[in-house]
Each structure stands twice: as structure tokens, then as C-alpha cells.
Amino acid sequence: xxxxxxxxxxxxxxxxxxxxxxxxxxxxxxxxxxxxxxxxxxxxxxxxxxxxxxxxxxxxxxxxxxxxxxxxxxxxxxxxxxxxxxxxxxxxxxxxxxxxxxxxxxxxxxxxxxxxxxxxxxxxxxxxxxxxxxxxxxxxxxxxxxxxxxxxxxxxxxxxxxxxxxxxxxxxxxxxxxxxxxxxxxxxxxxxxxxxxxxxxxxxxxxxxxxxxx
Numbered sequence: 001x002x003x004x005x006x007x008x009x010x011x012x013x014x015x016x017x018x019x020x021x022x023x024x025x026x027x028x029x030x031x032x033x034x035x036x037x038x039x040x041x042x043x044x045x046x047x048x049x050x051x052x053x054x055x056x057x058x059x060x061x062x063x064x065x066x067x068x069x070x071x072x073x074x075x076x077x078x079x080x081x082x083x084x085x086x087x088x089x090x091x092x093x094x095x096x097x098x099x100x101x102x103x104x105x106x107x108x109x110x111x112x113x114x115x116x117x118x119x120x121x122x123x124x125x126x127x128x129x130x131x132x133x134x135x136x137x138x139x140x141x142x143x144x145x146x147x148x149x150x151x152x153x154x155x156x157x158x159x160x161x162x163x164x165x166x167x168x169x170x171x172x173x174x175x176x177x178x179x180x181x182x183x184x185x186x187x188x189x190x191x192x193x194x195x196x197x198x199x200x201x202x203x204x205x206x207x208x209x210x211x212x213x214x
Contacts, residue, residue, distance in 0.1 A: 018076035020119040028060035030082030058103020101202035
């Protein structure tokens with residue numbers, strides 16, 4: 001599931017953003033920058049802070065945002081090959097997702113000023129990435145409340161989430177030419193019951209810059 005999650009993030013999300021000259025996060029394991037551009041922003045990069053406190057996680061997303069703010073373009077190269085270490089147990093995976101969620105929320109605020117100068121698709125993309133989990137969380141909470149207080153099954157909510165999941169997985173399976181992506185539908189359950197609570201906790205603890213040990 002993690003492998004498919006990374007494939008989708010790169011070959012759908014970042015590939016789409018690259019069409020408009022602004023990949024919003026150049027992944028740490030495989031990112032190259034022009035030396036002159038990096039030296040120009042090195043001081044800002046090395047002194048990353050949030051609400052006056054040092055912050056040293058989400059450095060790849062932070063550097064990408066600094067590049068875009070400085071007027072540079074970021075691109076996605078689909079035939080690049082990289083290896084990375086991923087969590088192989090649930091605890092480290094959730095701690096990784098907590099760091100990433102805090103980083104995404106922090107740098108979204110940092111990048112808001114960029115949006116008027118970017119393509120309207122990118123504005124919609126950034127808004128969707130942040131509102132999407134919120135809407136999914138509200139739908140899930142409403143469905144559970146209906147089940148708890150009225151003893152009726154929220155069929156429409158479940159059906160809509162299932163349909164959206166299957167559409168996304170079917171498109172990925174078609175584009176990747178791999179049927180295994182139909183199995184990524186299982187990630188929806190992980191997203192609802194594990195990742196959404198992690199993101200909610202991250203949003204409530206944005207000022208915490210401690211590095212959750214993996």
C-alpha cells in the first residue's frame with residue numbers, strides 16, 4: 001500500500017503539478033537543485049522556524065516552497081529512479097505521517113501567498129489537498145453519529161466514499177497498467193480510521209517541533 005501511495009503521489013499529483021511549472025513538493029530522496037539557486041536560499045533553508053521555534057522536519061517541502069517563492073520553477077522527471085527507506089511497522093508509519101502532516105499544514109500557510117501568481121489549477125489543487133481530508137472526516141463523523149443515534153446505516157455516505165475510491169483506483173490501475181492498484185482501495189480504511197485522526201492531531205499540535213522517533 002505504501003508503494004502504491006508513493007506511485008500515486010508522484011505519477012499523478014506531482015506529474016499533474018509539473019504541467020503548470022510548480023511541483024509543490026520535490027521529494028527528499030530524489031531532488032536536484034541548481035547550485036546557484038540553492039546558495040541563494042541556503043540561509044533561509046538552514047534557519048527554518050515555525051512560530052518562532054526551530055523546525056527541521058518537512059525540509060524537502062519547505063525548500064520547494066522557498067524555491068517557488070524566489071521565482072524558480074520546479075519540475076517532475078518521470079523516468080528518474082530513486083530508492084528510499086519506508087516504515088515496515090504501523091507505529092513508525094503513523095509517526096512518519098504525523099511529521100508529514102505537520103509539514104504540509106505549516107508550508108501550506110507559507111505558500112498561500114504563492115497561489116495568486118500560480119495557475120488556477122494549482123490553487124484548486126492546494127485547496128483540495130487541505131479541504132479534502134476535512135470533508136472526508138466530517139462525512140465519516142456524520143455517518144458514525146447517524147449509526148450511533150438513529151441505529152440506521154448511512155448507506156449513501158458509504159456508497160459515495162466507495163465509488164470515489166473505486167474511480168481513483170481504477171484510473172490508477174489503467175494508467176499504471178497494473179491491476180494491483182485496485183487493491184489500493186484498502187487504503188481508504190486506513191485513511192479514515194488512522195490517518196485522519198493523525199492529521200487532526202497534527203493540526204492541533206502545529207507548534208510542536210519535536211521529531212517523532214521512527
